Amino acid sequence: MDVGTRLKEVRKKSGLSQRELAKRAGVTNSTISMIEKNSVSPSVSSLKKVLGGIPLSLTEFFETEDTSQTATPVVYPAEEFLDSSVESVEFKLIGKDFHNRAMTFLVECLPPGAGTGAELYTHDGEEAGYVLSGKLELTVDEETYIVEAGQGYYFESSRPHRFHNPFDEECRLVSSTTPANF
Structure with a gap:
């Protein structure tokens, strides 16, 4: 998955500017910009921190399809x-x-x-x-x-x-x- 593009997508969907997300997450505006441009690859802890400003869990971040209408499986291949x-x-x-x-x-x-x-x-x-x-x-x-x-x-x-x-x-x-x- 393209982490930068996905972050930009969820940030915009949440109606946040890079500056506002940076402020909420406690990181610099350039950090958000570099992640979105894929200039840097964030660590797990850094990505969780940034997503906390939206707020969005890592699972929600990586989930791209709507599964709300499907039956819940018991076994997962x-x-x-x-x-x-x-x-x-x-x-x-x-x-x-x-x-x-x-x-x-x-x-x-x-x-x-x-x-x-x-x-x-x-x-x-x-x-x-x-x-x-x-x-x-x-x-x-x-x-x-x-x-x-x-x-x-x-x-x-x-x-x-x-x-x-x-x-x-x-x-x-x-x-x-x-x-x-x-």
């Missing part, structure tokens, strides 16, 4: 996962059509060097995850943890946090957040 990937971090949302979702459930892949950005970020709710393969560097409240395959994590998302893969192999995991803000 992999090809029906919503691709919410940002930069090189792959996020696949399971249950995108579930009406009034209370949680976000993701399959994630972080290649070597990838992560949610340099800045710690916060949001309402809780997060949990299980590493399927590779290792993940998780920072919560300025303390860094190495989560290896077969291990999991769980914390309140109001605590400053970030995810990063500084290792030589990709990290695959499943994760969930509440509320469904992704």
Whole structure:
């Protein structure tokens, strides 16, 4: 997906100027402009911050079709996962059509060097995850943890946090957040 074009589309649909969105999101006007021109590729935390000024969740941002009139499936084949990937971090949302979702459930892949950005970020709710393969560097409240395959994590998302893969192999995991803000 073309993140810049999509941001411009949702910003205009919301009746916001670049300046107003920047003010609401707490970023510079040039940040919005550079994202919309695809001059920069925002990190997950940066994109969430910008979308908070609309307000719009990551799921709503990446969802381009109207699913309000369709029946809610129970089983989701992999090809029906919503691709919410940002930069090189792959996020696949399971249950995108579930009406009034209370949680976000993701399959994630972080290649070597990838992560949610340099800045710690916060949001309402809780997060949990299980590493399927590779290792993940998780920072919560300025303390860094190495989560290896077969291990999991769980914390309140109001605590400053970030995810990063500084290792030589990709990290695959499943994760969930509440509320469904992704």
